[in-house]
Amino acid sequence: MKIKSIEAFLAIVQNGSIRAAARHLNLSQPAVSKALKALEEEVGAPLLMRGSKGIELTTFGQAFLIRATIISQESTKIIEEIQQMRGEINGSVSMLLSPTAAIQLAPAAIKQFRQAHPKVKIKIVEGLQASALAKLRMSEIDFAITATSKSTSLSNKEFEFHPLREIPMAIIGRKNHPLKDKTSLHDLLEADWLQITSGDQHSPLINEFYKSQDIIPPVFSMECHSFTSSLAIIENSDMLGMLPEVLIDNSFYSERFEKFNLVEGNAVNKLQLISRRDTPLTPIAQKLVNYFLRRYAL
Numbered sequence: 001m002k003i004k005s006i007e008a009f010l011a012i013v014q015n016g017s018i019r020a021a022a023r024h025l026n027l028s029q030p031a032v033s034k035a036l037k038a039l040e041e042e043v044g045a046p047l048l049m050r051g052s053k054g055i056e057l058t059t060f061g062q063a064f065l066i067r068a069t070i071i072s073q074e075s076t077k078i079i080e081e082i083q084q085m086r087g088e089i090n091g092s093v094s095m096l097l098s099p100t101a102a103i104q105l106a107p108a109a110i111k112q113f114r115q116a117h118p119k120v121k122i123k124i125v126e127g128l129q130a131s132a133l134a135k136l137r138m139s140e141i142d143f144a145i146t147a148t149s150k151s152t153s154l155s156n157k158e159f160e161f162h163p164l165r166e167i168p169m170a171i172i173g174r175k176n177h178p179l180k181d182k183t184s185l186h187d188l189l190e191a192d193w194l195q196i197t198s199g200d201q202h203s204p205l206i207n208e209f210y211k212s213q214d215i216i217p218p219v220f221s222m223e224c225h226s227f228t229s230s231l232a233i234i235e236n237s238d239m240l241g242m243l244p245e246v247l248i249d250n251s252f253y254s255e256r257f258e259k260f261n262l263v264e265g266n267a268v269n270k271l272q273l274i275s276r277r278d279t280p281l282t283p284i285a286q287k288l289v290n291y292f293l294r295r296y297a298l
Contacts, residue, residue, distance in 0.1 A: 001042055003075055006068045008035035009047060013065060016054050066138070073139035074279075081282040092121040093285045096132045098146035099196070099227050100167050100244050100269045105145060109291045120284055128197075133159070136276050142285040143275040145292065147205065160277045164296040167269040169205060170245040171260045174235050180258045185215050188260070194239040195220040196230045206242050209267035242267065271296075 011021035012032065022029045040047050047061035057065060080091035097106055102124070110122065125131075125141065132144035136159065145164065171188065173179065179191060195206070210217040222239065224230040234241050235256050245266060248259045273292055275281060281289060 001039070002035075003071070005035040005039040005042075006071055008032050009039055009064070010068055010072055012036065012048060012055055013057065013061075018055070070139045077139070077282055080284070085283060090119045091282065091284050092123060093282075093288050094123040094125070094141040095288075096125050096127045096135055096141050096144040096146065098128055098269075098271070099126060100147070100169075101145040101164075101271055102126060103247060104167050104244055105164065105271070105292065105296055109288075109295055112295075113288050113291045117284065117287065120288075122288075132274060136274065139276075139279065142281055143273060143289055145271055145273050147269050148272050148274075156277075158277060160275050162273040162293060163298045164271040164273055164292070165298070167271060168245040168266040169209075169242050169269050170248050170266060171240055171242050171262065172234065172248055172257045173240045173260070174237065175256055175258055177240075177258045178238060179240075180260070183261065183263050185210060185213055185262060185264050188240060189215070189218050191218065192237070192239045193218045193220045193222075194230060194233060194241045195223040196227065196241050196243070197223050197225050205267055205269060209264075213264050244269070273297075 008021065008025065008027075011024050012018055015021045015024050018029055018032050018036070022032045025032065036048065043060070043064065045060040046058050047064050048055050049058055050056070083091060106124070113120075114122075125135070127135070127144075127146070129146050129148055132141070132146050135141045136144060148161070173191075179188060182188060193206075207217040222233070224233060230241060233239060240260075245259070247253055248257055273289065275289070
């Protein structure tokens with residue numbers, strides 16, 4: 001099976017037609033059609049079909065797409081890894097960061113890494129545990145830094161975990177919030193809560209914090225998939241949310257938000273650096289991982 005045939009298949013899927021794929025690959029349409037035909041003959045099944053909305057994946061094509069994406073990602077990494085082994089410090093590193101990791105850990109580690117390796121391209125996507133594991137399995141990212149949920153069983157055979165710094169979290173509301181003098185989670189149950197999410201996932205941290213105190217978790221009346229929008233909504237309403245405590249202690253935020261000092265203390269975001277156990281990191285990705293581990297590993 002030729003890599004070029006796989007790339008032709010992926011280009012058709014990504015661009016929606018053979019014509020668009022040919023333009024993307026700078027090839028003729030007959031060349032792309034020939035590559036697809038050869039691929040379908042080799043796997044012994046049709047991968048694509050024409051539908052009302054253009055090219056569509058068959059059931060076989062949907063299964064093939066998963067493996068093809070991994071092969072394409074890994075083939076790129078192979079070339080970069082050999083170049084890096086030869087001393088060419090370039091290439092790229094892709095990582096997923098939870099919002100807390102992006103705020104608390106990434107800036108200092110990436111700054112130090114960039115000073116040593118300015119030619120390396122860094123790609124960052126934001127997300128939480130479920131997205132991190134899915135992207136690791138698809139080889140879309142090299143590693144992830146996110147909290148892991150107590151309610152999810154994770155395989156040490158599939159993934160490698162490095163515990164990082166624990167980040168105290170704080171419940172916040174707008175300045176002069178009507179509940180600002182409340183000191184217990186019980187007092188905040190009837191408040192209007194905003195769930196700050198990442199991608200299409202919810203953080204379980206608030207629910208787990210309440211449950212750890214044997215209190216039924218609050219009901220969220222709104223979820224927001226943007227950190228910036230979440231801050232704006234909390235600042236201009238009576239909604240409550242949860243953010244890293246150190247962020248709220250910063251004067252820029254402390255002048256705009258109230259931090260609730262609770263008798264139950266703070267929830268703790270236990271961050272972990274996660275990578276695939278069966279797929280070695282490229283040398284340059286390992287270097288970036290080492291920067292994080294030296295600074296933040298427990």
